[in-house]
Amino acid sequence: MRWAQACHRVLWRRRGWPARLGLLGVASLLGLGFYLGGLQVTGNFHTVIPQELYRSAQPSPAQITAYAASYGIRSIVNLRGANPGRDWYEAERTAAQLLGIQHVDFAMSAKRPLDDARAAQLIALLRAVPKPVLIHCQAGSDRTGLASALYLAAVAGQGEEAAEGQLSVLYGHVGLPMLGPYAMDETFERMEPALGFPDS
Known part of the structure; x- marks a missing residue:
């Protein structure tokens, strides 16, 4: 307890604002890391449009069974593409x-x-497959985010804001120019x- 109090005094009283901002930055990064990790543990499953479109990370057979029972899934679009012989792929199929x-596979x-x-x-495929449809990639954040955004915009006729919202950190997508998923x-x-959507 005394050690923690001493650290508090050094960081918050003696070092001033730079130390405080540094500590807040580290805490924010840790919080984001825990959040993104939690998405993967839970399967990153989300409803995009009820009874129509759902998104997730790579589902296990147990998750596919649960999603089918709870949401009536009639088709799965695998954005990782065909991977014959891979355990995850054969189990999913x-x-x-x-x-x-x-x-359906779409690489x-x-x-x-x-x-x-x-x-x-991809838009034509998402329009044609039986609904409700589950779309997924490996993490359920980047490829799945783009596919969800395209569906909302081109198939469901929803607005730009709703579509772009599918490419969000809420689903694990970090859209920074220096990162690949950008x-x-x-x-x-x-x-x-x-x-x-007009140019803004």
Whole structure:
């Protein structure tokens, strides 16, 4: 207890504002780390549009079963692409088949922008698959965020703010230009005029 009080005096009384800001910065980073870790532990599952579109990280067979029972999932779009022979992929396909869920693979990278042709293919796929649909990537934050944003904008006809909200730290997406996943933000920004959103 005395040691903690001594640290408090050094940081908050003797060092002044720089030490306080440094401590707050470290605490903020730790808090963000715990939050992002918690998203992965819980599967990063979220409702985008009830009875229509859901998003998640890589689901286990048990999670697929639970999502199907709770939300009536009729199709899964795997944004990691086909990975025959990989345990996660075979388990996902088997679970979907056993539950009568349509399973579709769409390969994309979280670190490379999606070109216009591929974005159009993804929008057409999301429009066509049986609903409710679950879309996922590995972490459920970047590729899934872009796919959710495109769905809201191009299929559901929702506004720019709602669509862009899917690319958010709330889902684990950190859209900073120096990070690879910023490619998802770049893709959406580039497509805004085609989606009916004027340049701002």
